[in-house]
Structure formats: C-alpha cells, structure tokens
Amino acid sequence: MIQIVQGNNHRLADAEIHVVIDVIRAFTVAHYAFIQGAQRIILAGSLEEAFRFKRDHPDHLLAGEIKGLPIPGFDLDNSPARITQANLAGKTLIQKTTNGVEATLNSLNAKQVFVTGFSNAATTASWIKSRIPSASPEPRLHLVASHPTGDDDLACAEYIAGILRGDGSPTAAQTLERIRGSEAAAKFFDPGQPAFLPEDMEFCLRERSTGFVMKVVTRGGIPVIEREEVN
C-alpha cells in the first residue's frame, strides 16, 4: 500500500519504507552535496543542536536556511547552485532546514528511510521497486511531501508513486510543470527577491542519474543521510 502524506510535522504509522521528499530545496542540495563528494549529512532538529554538533566537530560544515535565507554562522546556505561551487570531498554536513529536515526527523519509524528531491526521484523509486519482491505482500510505504501546503513535493510524490505502481503517471514533464508553478518556486522567478537564485530552480528541475540513493540511518542515536550505490 502506497500512501502520500503532506507536511513536516506528522506522526506516521510504522512502515516498511518512508520516502521524504523536498524538491525546493533541501534534498536537491543533499543530492548535489554527495555529487560534490560529501561523505554524510547529519540532520539537526534545531539550531542549538546544529551548533553543538559543529562545536564538537569544527571540521563539519553547517548547511541550511531559515525562511529560505542563509543562517548567520552557517558555512553554507540552502542553494544547490552554490553547493556545486564547493569542494565537499570527504566532508560531513550538518543540515537544518524548515521542511525537508524537519519532515525526515518526524519520519524515522520505518525499516528503511530515503530522502530525495526531483533530481534523484526516478533513481530512488526504481531502486525501491527493484527491491520489493513481487511474491511478497505489498509493504506499507509512505511518501512524505514535506512542504505543508505547496505543490512541488506533492507533485514529486505522485511521480514516485507512478513509478512504483508501474503506470508512469504522472509523467516527468507533468511533474516539472507543477513544480515550476508551485508556491515555493515563485520567489526564485521574482526579480524583486534577489536572495533567491533563479539557477537554483534549474538544479531542482533537472533529473540526474548519479547511481546512488540517499538513505537515512541512525548512527549513535544521530540521524544521518548516507549515499547507497545502486549500480
């Protein structure tokens, strides 16, 4: 059974698989951080926790946003375009964002937890589908669209559901149109809001086949995103 849930502050029934979706922009950023060589991404539930991790590990990089804007004292913001300019080889990031990170921290009660934006959605969906044995009873699977009201993550959740079901509906093109038209996307197309880079949308709207999924595991009580190779 596939169920789509919208929001970042939920309580989900236990499940086999949770996929938490944040297209604009947290898990597009995470995807590009791994492409840039990051080793892992710690998920922080509060600013205090993020700064405490950094104090204990000064070589880690703080990344995230509040209301979409950079956080004073952080090393990186929530821009995928800027992440592609950073050399993150072997680095650990500490991520704190409004929707994606928050939704993931409220979705840890599944046997397997994945995160994705649109850029890695097809890879993630195909990987999950390939690992569900056809003979086994259908697993309970929650797709969490982390933006509480906007259509970007919901469109991507429906796209993933279509791949999992095998009917391919909605298509990638239909999904991209909805993401472009979503509430979260509008500020990136508004010249009156120069803090939001239009290039970010190019990264959020582009599918990249990079041969890995992003899996959330708990290490020493700390939720961490790690890359898992699929090829």
Ligand SMILES: O=C(O)[C@H](CS(=O)(=O)O)OP(=O)(O)O
């Ligand atoms: O910075 C972002 O893209 C968002 C905040 S907003 O919805 O764009 O204001 O945070 P995220 O957790 O990446 O959805």
Ligand SMILES: [Mg+2]
């Ligand atoms: Mg978002």
